[in-house]
Amino acid sequence: MPVESDAELRELLGLRTVAVVGCSTTPGKDAHEIPKYLTNHGYDVIPVNPNAEEVLGRPAYDSLSAVEEEIDIVDVFRPSDEVAGLVEEAREREDVKVLWLQLGITDSEAEARAEEAGIHVVADRCMKVEHQRLHAP
Structure with missing residues (x-):
């Protein structure tokens, strides 16, 4: 079942290491x-972008499976048709706790496969918007 409640979102936003798939080098995007x-806001952001050497001062990885650090959250900025492959990569890792699909990104079958593997799914929501809504002073 997808994450819906504010209490669940608050708990997931408490996780600190975020691999951002599709992290862009272009300011403004x-x-x-x-x-x-x-x-x-204190998150350890790991950029995943095969077309970049580094993003936001951090080395960029070519793929989710290439990330050497432990990952709590996979934050996805890729088209919906790429979600299934990302779910498979996340399922192969033992550290991913959350699959966060940004606004406009969904794939119900892939989301179900992630949940079957014990990965929480937040779909069609912006991590920044939810953080501001739930944690802003």
Whole structure:
């Protein structure tokens, strides 16, 4: 069952290591500004972008499976048709606790496979918006 309640969202937002798939090097794009916001709010952001050497001062990984650090949350800025492959990569890891699909990104079958593997799913929601709504002073 997808994460819906504010209590669940607050708990998941308490996790601190976020691999951002599709993290952009272009200022002004959501896929750049949202990870920057997360970094500025104490999250350890790991960029995943095969077309970049580094993003936000951090080395960028070519894929989710190439990330060497432990991952709590996979935050996805890729088209919905890429979600299934990302879920498979997340399922192969033993550390991913949350699959966060940004606004407009959904794949009900892939989401169900993630949940079957014990991964919480937040779909079609912005991590920055939810953080501001639930944690802003």
